[in-house]
Amino acid sequence: MLEAxxxxxxxxxxxxxxxxxxxxxxxxxxxxxxxDCRVGKFLVLTLGETDPERARGQVEEMCRRLLANPVIEEYRFQLREVAG
Amino acid sequence: MLEAxxxxxxxxxxxxxxxxxxxxxxxxxxxxxxxDCRVGKFLVLTLGETDPERARGQVEEMCRRLLANPVIEEYRFQLREVAG
Incomplete structure (x- = not known):
């Protein structure tokens, strides 16, 4: 499994x-x-998807559509393999 | 300067x-x-302190006293040098 x-x-x-x-x-x-202090969100998603390329595309779309507000926020993420 | x-x-x-x-x-x-999805906080502090050892101690104390609730939350942090 992959964790984002x-x-x-x-x-x-x-x-x-x-x-x-x-x-x-x-x-x-x-x-x-x-x-200076800036406060943001930190989300950890466990994904059923096992293909990193596909997972990357999905997470990118989740960020754009729900997790971040592209008008005022920016996002970045990393994927890592976790024991299922 | 240091960023936590x-x-x-x-x-x-x-x-x-x-x-x-x-x-x-x-x-x-x-x-x-x-x-699975877990939501947490991500804070970025810019510190006047330039000594990494002292900065580490201060951030540790900030987390314990204000930034995290040790009953239900855990925290970790990293320091990096940034241009002042």
């Missing part, structure tokens, strides 16, 4: 209020050395 | 309703080959 690890992040040009909130939270705990 | 890439995921033993919802959403789009 997908990272969905806001584009650099998009404001990240959740990241700002985390940064403030860290600052109020004394971690004042954080200059 | 932090992955926060639910422990395997914890139910992931958000992951189940994404899995159903994918299935209704025709992606029926997804056997």
């Amino acid at each position: 690890q997908i990272y969905v992040t806001l584009k650099r040009s998009v404001l990240d209020p959740q990241g700002e909130t985390v940064k403030s939270g860290l600052a109020s705990l004394g971690f004042t050395g954080v200059e | 890439q932090i992955y926060v995921t639910l422990k395997r033993s914890v139910l992931d309703p958000q992951g189940e919802t994404v899995k159903s959403g994918l299935a209704s789009l025709g992606f029926t080959g997804v056997e």
Whole structure:
């Protein structure tokens, strides 16, 4: 079986209020050395598909159609073989 | 400067309703080959700290105190050098 690890992040040009909130939270705990914080999603999919080429195409399409909002987000992913 | 890439995921033993919802959403789009889906957080912190050892200790503490809930989540992170 294949596992897809997908990272969905806001584009650099998009404001990240959740990241700002985390940064403030860290600052109020004394971690004042954080200059920037961006928060994204990390998805792990286990796929029945065993052919890496086909799996890559499917995950690409899942990202475009559901997992990421291409207007404000970007994504990348990697596939790895896992024990079924 | 250093950048910390932090992955926060639910422990395997914890139910992931958000992951189940994404899995159903994918299935209704025709992606029926997804056997499991887990959703986590992906954080990218830019740190003023330049010493990797000290930065590692700080990020470890940030994860324990704010970024992850150790009861239900686990975390891992990696540091990399970025242009300041």
